[in-house]
Structures are given as C-alpha cells and as structure tokens.
Amino acid sequence: MTEQKMTGQNQTDILPPDEEETVPGIQIHNLYKIFGPHPARYVQAVRDGMTKADLNRKHHHSLGLKDISTDLPAGRISVIMGLSGSGKSTLLRHINGLIMPTAGEVLIDGQDVAKMSPDELRTFRRHKTAMVFQKFALLPHRTVLENAVYGLDIQGIPRRDSTKRARHWIERVGLKGYEDRYPSQLSGGMQQRVGLARALTNDAPILLMDEAFSALDPLIRMDMQSVLLDLQKELGKTIVFITHDLDEALRLGDKIVILRAGEVSQQGTGEEIVLHPQNDYVRAFVKEVNRGRVVRLRSILRRKSPERDWPGLRLPGATTLEEAARRILDTSATEATVLSRGGEPRGVVTLSDVMENILTREDEI
Amino acid sequence: MASSCWGLPSLLCNAPELSGSTLRQMRRTIDTGFRDLVRAWSPWIDAVTAPLQKFLNGLESLFVNTPWIVVFVALLLAAYAASRSWKILIGTAIGLFGIGWFGLWQDAMITLSMVTVCTLIAVAIGLPIGILAARSDRAQRIISPVLDVMQTLPSFVYLIPVVVIFGIGKVPGMIAVVIYATPPMIRLTNLGIRLVDREVIEAADAFGSSERQKLWNVQLPLSLPTLMTGVNQTIMMSLSMVVVASMVGVGGLGRNVLQAINNQFFTMGFLNGFALVAIAIAFDRASQAFGRRLQRHSEVRDD
Numbered sequence: 001m002t003e004q005k006m007t008g009q010n011q012t013d014i015l016p017p018d019e020e021e022t023v024p025g026i027q028i029h030n031l032y033k034i035f036g037p038h039p040a041r042y043v044q045a046v047r048d049g050m051t052k053a054d055l056n057r058k059h060h061h062s063l064g065l066k067d068i069s070t071d072l073p074a075g076r077i078s079v080i081m082g083l084s085g086s087g088k089s090t091l092l093r094h095i096n097g098l099i100m101p102t103a104g105e106v107l108i109d110g111q112d113v114a115k116m117s118p119d120e121l122r123t124f125r126r127h128k129t130a131m132v133f134q135k136f137a138l139l140p141h142r143t144v145l146e147n148a149v150y151g152l153d154i155q156g157i158p159r160r161d162s163t164k165r166a167r168h169w170i171e172r173v174g175l176k177g178y179e180d181r182y183p184s185q186l187s188g189g190m191q192q193r194v195g196l197a198r199a200l201t202n203d204a205p206i207l208l209m210d211e212a213f214s215a216l217d218p219l220i221r222m223d224m225q226s227v228l229l230d231l232q233k234e235l236g237k238t239i240v241f242i243t244h245d246l247d248e249a250l251r252l253g254d255k256i257v258i259l260r261a262g263e264v265s266q267q268g269t270g271e272e273i274v275l276h277p278q279n280d281y282v283r284a285f286v287k288e289v290n291r292g293r294v295v296r297l298r299s300i301l302r303r304k305s306p307e308r309d310w311p312g313l314r315l316p317g318a319t320t321l322e323e324a325a326r327r328i329l330d331t332s333a334t335e336a337t338v339l340s341r342g343g344e345p346r347g348v349v350t351l352s353d354v355m356e357n358i359l360t361r362e363d364e365i
Numbered sequence: 366m367a368s369s370c371w372g373l374p375s376l377l378c379n380a381p382e383l384s385g386s387t388l389r390q391m392r393r394t395i396d397t398g399f400r401d402l403v404r405a406w407s408p409w410i411d412a413v414t415a416p417l418q419k420f421l422n423g424l425e426s427l428f429v430n431t432p433w434i435v436v437f438v439a440l441l442l443a444a445y446a447a448s449r450s451w452k453i454l455i456g457t458a459i460g461l462f463g464i465g466w467f468g469l470w471q472d473a474m475i476t477l478s479m480v481t482v483c484t485l486i487a488v489a490i491g492l493p494i495g496i497l498a499a500r501s502d503r504a505q506r507i508i509s510p511v512l513d514v515m516q517t518l519p520s521f522v523y524l525i526p527v528v529v530i531f532g533i534g535k536v537p538g539m540i541a542v543v544i545y546a547t548p549p550m551i552r553l554t555n556l557g558i559r560l561v562d563r564e565v566i567e568a569a570d571a572f573g574s575s576e577r578q579k580l581w582n583v584q585l586p587l588s589l590p591t592l593m594t595g596v597n598q599t600i601m602m603s604l605s606m607v608v609v610a611s612m613v614g615v616g617g618l619g620r621n622v623l624q625a626i627n628n629q630f631f632t633m634g635f636l637n638g639f640a641l642v643a644i645a646i647a648f649d650r651a652s653q654a655f656g657r658r659l660q661r662h663s664e665v666r667d668d
C-alpha cells in the first residue's frame with residue numbers, strides 16, 4: 001500500500017515525524033471486563049481465545065473489554081472512538097473506578113485504581129477526576145448553579161468560594177442567565193453544557209468526557225472544542241474524550257484509541273491513523289476524512305538533497321497540508337523548508353507532494 | 366360433620382388436630398409464660414412508658430386546653446403552609462368548624478394529638494428502616510416478610526400482646542397504632558430510594574460522594590415524592606387505627622364511635638365518623654399538595 005500512496009516520493013527519503021515526547025498519565029495494562037454473575041471464571045477462557053459471541057451463548061456472560069493496553073499521555077487529550085457498544089463508556093468508567101476490572105490494571109500516578117480502598121477511591125475521585133456523562137446525569141432537584149458546585153460541595157468547599165468558580169464556568173459554556181433554572185427547563189444541549197460546567201468547576205487534573213458534545217449543535221460544538229483545547233493548553237489537564245465523530249477526534253485528540261467489540265483496533269496519533277489505517281474497520285472510519293486538515297507537513301517531509309540549498313519558504317512541521325498548500329501557492333514557490341519542533345530546518349516538501357497527499361483517497365490505496 | 370364424609374375414613378374427612386387437652390396445655394403454658402415474663406420486666410416497661418405517657422398527656426392537654434380559636438388558626442395556617450392552596454384551606458376550615466359546632470372539638474383534639482404523635486414516631490422509625498432495606502438486599506429480604514405479616518394480621522390481634530405487656534391506656538394504644546402505621550413508611554422509603562435514577566447515583570459516585578452525602582444530596586431528595594406518599598399513608602393508617610385502639614383505652618373520636626356501636630347511638634356514631642373523615646381528608650389533601658409542591662423542579666416554568 002505504501003508504494004502507491006507515496007507516489008512520486010522515494011520511500012527512503014521520507015523522514016519520520018519528530019513527535020513530542022509524552023509522559024504516560026493513565027496506563028492501562030491487559031484490561032479485561034466480563035459482565036455477569038461469575039466473571040472471574042471465564043477470564044482464562046477469554047484469554048485463550050473465546051469470542052464474545054461464544055461467551056454470551058455458552059455462559060451467558062457479556063464480554064465488555066478484552067485485553068486493552070494503552071498509555072494515555074499526561075496533559076494531553078486522548079480520544080476513544082468506536083461504534084456503539086464497542087466498550088467506550090465501559091473503558092472510561094474503569095479510569096475512575098465506577099467499574100472495576102475483571103483482570104488487568106489501571107495505573108494513575110503509579111497507583112492501581114482497582115486496588116484502592118473505598119476511602120482512597122473516594123479521595124481520588126474528589127480531587128483527581130471529574131466526569132461528564134453521556135446522558136448528562138444532572139441532579140434534577142438542583143438548579144444549574146447548584147449542579148455546577150456539586151463536586152465542590154462534596155469536597156466541603158464553602159458555597160461562597162464554589163459559586164464564584166461555578167459562575168465562571170457556567171458563563172464559559174454559554175449558560176449565563178440560566179443559573180437558577182432547573183435541568184428540566186433546559187434543552188438537551190443546554191443540559192449537556194451544565195454537565196460540562198459541573199466537571200470543569202471541579203478543576204480536577206483528569207477530565208473524563210463521555211460523548212460530552214454529542215447533544216450540541218455544530219456552532220456550540222466547535223466553541224466547546226475550543227474551550228477544551230484552551231483548557232488543555234493552559235492547564236495541561238489529562239483529558240479522555242469519547243466520541244463517535246472522527247473529525248472531532250482528529251481535531252481534539254493527541255492520541256486516538258479505536259475500539260472494536262471491546263478490543264483495541266488501532267491506536268496512535270490522528271495522522272498515523274489517517275495515513276496508515278491497519279484494518280478495514282479503521283479504514284472505513286477514515287475514508288471520508290479531509291486529509292488536508294489532518295495530515296501535517298512533518299509526516300510527509302523528505303530529506304533535502306545535499307547539493308541544493310534550503311528553499312526560502314519555511315514552514316513549521318505542524319502545518320496542515322491545506323495550510324501549507326495555501327502558503328506555498330501564495331508565495332508562488334514550488335517547495336518549502338519544513339522546520340523541526342525546535343525551529344531547525346529538517347526537510348523539504350514540494351507543492352506536488354502536498355497536493356498528492358491531500359487528494360489521496362483511502363479507497364485508492 | 367361426619368354426615369358429609371362421602372364415605373371417607375375419619376382421618377381424611379376431618380382435618381387432623383391436636384387433642385383438646387394438648388391444645389389447652391399449650392395455650393396455658395404460653396400465656397402464663399408470657400405473663401410471668403411481663404411481670405418480671407414490668408419495672409423496665411414502666412420506666413420506658415412513663416415518659417411517653419407524660420409526653421402524650423402534655424401534648425393532649427396542649428391541644429385541648431388551648432382556646433379553640435388559637436388551635437383553629439394554627440391548623441389552618443399549617444394546612445395552608447403545606448399546600449399553598451385556598452381550596453384546601455377553606456375545606457379544612459369548614460371541616461374544623463363543623464366538628465366544633467357538633468360538640469366534638471375536645472374529642473377531635475385528643476384524636477389529633479394522638480395521630481400527630483403516632484405519625485411522627487412511625488416516620489421516625491420507618492424512615493431509617495426503609496433506608497436500611499434500600500441499602501442492602503439482605504436487609505430487604507428479612508424486613509419484607511415481616512412487613513407482610515404486620516400488614517395482613519388483623520389489627521385487633523396485635524392489640525392483645527400490646528395489652529398484655531403494657532396494660533390498658535394511651536401508651537399501649539399508641540404502640541399499637543405505631544406498629545400498624547409504620548409498614549407503609551418502610552416500604553415506600555425502600556421503594557423510593559431503589560427507584561432513584563442509576564445514572565444520577567453514578568454521577569454522585571463519580572464526584573466522590575460518601576454514602577451519607579449520597580443519601581442526603583441525591584437519594585432522599587429524589588425519592589421525596591414516594592416518601593411523601595409514605596407519610597400520607599402513615600397518617601391515614603394512624604387515623605383508622607386510632608378507632609381500633611380506643612378499645613384499649615385511647616380517648617377521642619374513636620371512643621365515641623366504639624360507644625355508639627355498643628349502644629346503637631346512630632347519630633353519635635355517624636357524627637364522630639364524619640369528624641374522622643373530615644380530619645383524614647384535610648390531612649390527606651394537605652400532605653399530598655405538599656408532596657407535589659416539593660416537586661416543583663420537575664415542572665416546566667416559563668419565565
């Protein structure tokens with residue numbers, strides 16, 4: 001496949017992208033989750049290759065997650081993707097211990113969530129995590145403001161301080177003026193934003209978001225995505241975000257984990273997944289993606305031949321292909337120097353490299 | 366009896382039973398054993414019932430001795446505060462006025478004080494037991510059949526042990542009423558808490574709520590409508606049981622009804638009966654309206 005995709009480029013020319021080093025924030029090792037009355041009995045069978053369907057038919061147990069291993073980087077946004085029922089919510093709930101694993105471990109700061117005592121777990125949840133729920137899960141008898149301060153109430157922070165913080169986030173998610181409404185008086189999208197404000201007010205280092213934007217209209221959705229990106233840049237929160245929408249995943253995710261029927265189908269950066277889908281399941285996802293907005297110069301740059309000088313136009317490696325094409329055309333050049341993250345010239349791209357990569361479609365591979 | 370035996374042998378025709386003397390022996394043993402036990406414990410029983418007795422008497426004289434207009438206004442205010450409804454206020458006023466007009470004010474006050482105390486105690490006992498049953502399936506498995514027995518046993522039957530243990534009077538009457546009125550509170554508390562939305566409970570957990578915080582912030586507020594139904598049921602059960610309890614010495618409207626039955630005083634019986642109905646309806650409507658008012662947040666306001 002690579003042969004054809006890199007049309008016009010000599011494979012050995014291509015430099016590897018200079019990715020930033022990341023520290024693992026959440027480490028998940030060989031995680032299994034079986035639902036049913038006697039999950040522990042069947043772990044070995046599943047390890048030995050029993051399928052989800054067999055487990056269900058023969059033993060009436062449901063296989064939620066199978067051998068999940070992944071490192072979610074600290075201070076970054078990780079996105080979990082997959083079809084309905086693939087186990088996204090189940091995986092997310094393992095991170096704050098709402099669901100306990102049948103086997104395997106979930107390490108956060110070196111501590112296994114599954115081995116925490118109830119007290120430790122409570123403290124961990126209060127101070128380390130905040131969660132946005134797929135179905136909002138607001139407290140119907142509390143107003144928007146009272147919902148937003150819920151996490152701080154639980155921590156015992158006086159309302160005098162907590163309401164100030166809550167009002168800030170209520171305003172930020174665009175619900176100013178609705179502080180005293182009850183959830184039943186709001187639209188679905190507004191309720192979802194209350195859930196968001198509740199999680200953000202908690203100001204925890206780990207933010208777990210289960211389809212947190214699914215009920216929002218496109219404009220507000222873009223706005224909320226920006227909020228999240230700003231938040232991550234300013235405060236370096238470790239965010240785990242679930243979505244069905246690949247465009248959203250690519251916009252937000254520093255790392256993307258694609259689940260299929262409880263197993264990791266592929267994981268990596270958005271570019272890796274778009275450029276090198278490993279199976280048909282992932283290929284189906286990335287088929288319609290606008291590659292020009294996802295792929296960046298650092299993934300297609302090639303070595304400069306020694307006898308030539310660096311081209312005059314210098315572009316950072318993180319420039320998207322679409323942006324790069326525009327810049328190259330603007331200066332009526334035909335090639336550009338691509339800079340490393342440190343700002344050093346690292347390689348070159350030609351306009352035709354860029355255009356070819358934008359126009360390549362998955363089904364042509 | 367043997368006449369309709371269809372030719373069957375006696376063993377299959379007449380239900381097998383203990384011999385008369387064995388049965389007599391058994392009854393005597395249990396009864397005297399019970400009585401001796403009670404006699405041995407009577408100082409303790411007195412020590413426990415004395416303060417209750419005092420409290421009941423105090424409350425009763427408060428209701429009875431306060432000038433009627435004060436009690437009247439206080440009750441109307443309470444009804445209005447609970448329901449915020451003019452209809453319920455006016456209905457209560459008419460009912461109370463009628464009770465006074467037909468000379469039943471004092472008896473009604475005695476009944477009212479009794480019902481108030483019994484309801485408070487029944488709720489105070491029922492709520493924690495209901496919470497316990499909701500928290501643990503094992504507790505529920507133990508409590509549930511006990512409640513079934515308590516509710517199906519004819520109310521007259523448990524007057525007997527109560528009378529044997531505590532004698533005749535207000536306190537035994539009160540105990541009988543409380544036993545009768547507590548089961549619905551337990552059941553509905555259990556039900557209400559178990560029906561709270563799982564997602565919301567999960568959210569409370571995700572933010573690190575302790576069990577107590579979860580109870581107060583989520584489970585009790587969200588089960589409030591069901592809890593209020595429980596309180597309402599408890600009041601109704603107390604009111605009906607107060608009549609039965611008059612057989613063991615509780616005064617008030619119930620005793621009048623009992624006298625009317627014994628002496629075939631038709632008018633007196635019905636007047637007192639209607640007085641009880643009036644009180645019951647007022648309590649019922651006011652407490653239901655209160656329950657609905659607590660659910661304001663689920664109504665869509667348009668402001």
Ligand SMILES: Nc1ncnc2c1ncn2[C@@H]1O[C@H](COP(=O)(O)OP(=O)(O)OP(=O)(O)O)[C@@H](O)[C@H]1O
Nearest residue numbers: 035036062063064083084085086087088089090091
């Ligand atoms: N408590 C449970 N008992 C039994 N099976 C469960 C339970 N929770 C989840 N499952 C099963 O685990 C699988 C994954 O469910 P999960 O909710 O994680 O899916 P999801 O990827 O979040 O889907 P969606 O996008 O629809 O939210 C499903 O097949 C579901 O039937």
Ligand SMILES: [Mg+2]
Nearest residue numbers: 088089134210
């Ligand atoms: Mg889900």
